[in-house]
Amino acid sequence: MFLALRDLRHAKLKFGLISLIIFLIVFLVLFITGLAAGLASDNGAAISESPASGYVLQKGAENRFSRSTLTKTKAQQLAKKFKQATPLTIQQGTIQRAKDAAKKTDMAYFVVKQGSFIAPKSVSGQTLNTTGVVVSDKLKASGYRLGQKFKDSQSGVTLKIIGFTTAMTYSHTPVVYVTPNQWQKMMPQETQTVSALAVKQTTTTKPKLAGAHLVSKEAIIQNVPGYSAEQGSLDMMIAFLYIISVVVLAVFFYVITIQKIREFGVLKALGTKTSYLARYLIGEIGVVALLAVIIADIVVAALAQVMPAAMPFIISGQIILTTSLIFVVVAVLSAVVSLVKVARVDPNTAIGGAGE
């Protein structure tokens, strides 16, 4: 590290700029990772955070609630095959407050039996019962308060908020949990059907189900409208950022190495081993990358605290750490091309002056 530290100190601007580039890339990767996680949560928190391990959907529903319909008798038959199973209906809709009829809010109805295992846990107010509905915390941003009444835009039925649960969302809209009784008033034509059956299963054996099939929670999330497309493009961006950073860093360090070829020749002639030069190069890159990554981590962690609610952003310490580690490894890997070059430098080039 004798040479590395002194070179870093001497060429502060050069290494500072490289550090800045690594910082920007790491920051972007972490930012997109956080955004992807945030959007994923925003898209399917009501499913991913539900205690249900899977769902029984109508055959041919392609893992989508919107395409699945089970009659109540069918649902009851199917429910017998599981230890715990409860009917669930999901329907997207629009609500508005009586005072502010012009301002409508898109949301998703989750019709669940009060007291069933998929009934929401209230953070404030009462648990779900026939006197009113429990809604997602997200509705607070649209001005909805505990005890307030609102109207379902389609049916005109008025519902009262008796409790708030955590930020439960489905397809980027807040979830309103209603009981089957309330649902019947709103949708009198749909009294005989449910969307699916939420089940809790500990064994991995799949029971035989006529006209229906069991879908895992993960498969449901993947098929929430827009989820795969959204996560896919974000994952691709992250993958490309890794590739870009490897190439950019490899080119940078290669150019720096080329500039130092003569110097490496002299160092070797003086009796420096190639392994020492390799450690010097890797040490230099390691320090530059580590510094950039640490700064990026701090900035992202700070940013996560101040992101507005409208921009879902979730990042865990573990993800920050993993990403940082990958980046330092990637930076060191990018030095490999340069190391090959250094290994090939002939110490004899030091003799005979620059011209020969």
Add this chain to the structure above:
Amino acid sequence: MTETLKLTNVVKYYQDGDARIEVLREVSLAVKPGEFAAVVGPSGAGKSTFLSIAGALLRPSEGQVYLAGQEITQLSQKQWTKIRLEQIGFIFQNSELIPYLTVMDQLCYMSVLARRKGQEKRAQELLTHLGLAKRLQQYPAALSGGERQRVAIARALMNDPQLILADEPTASLDSKRGREVVTMLRDEVHANQKAAVMVTHDERVLDLVDTVYQIEDGVLKKKD
């Protein structure tokens, strides 16, 4: 007394298609401790090749190279690196100092490589002796050409090698500075009983050396 550097019948040739280009022909030379030898000759005469072979940087095609009685001709690159570090001090043309090391660190680097601790005092003494006491914390860019070459002399002496090899040390200096540098080198060689070989085409400094060899078309001859 064993010669510090001995070359016997050293030949170096390169194959160029069918033709064989001989750069050195049957070169023999011996330098004793405390002897300052110069090898002069026009460019292209084989001076650099001679110095590379003497400095464990290039393998001769034929002949033997001895350093302090030990034959080093067929040693591995790794062993050569160790020998260059511990037993040979190089002074290059244009000094070739490391741009990001201070004058002190140029010398300390040599002892770091050789894993010798607590050599700061020695570095300081060497530099003071060569008149660089005020330049210790400066970078090469801030030094004059003569000062840089003096730092290079100090660096070559740092690990207390038996042999000093100088490659055109006066090439980038005017005649006055060139003479100064060679005088300093001579004084160090004599005072510390080192063997030294200087390759040069600068005939004006030849009165300062003990032995002069002339090289022409790969043939080395002692000059009287």
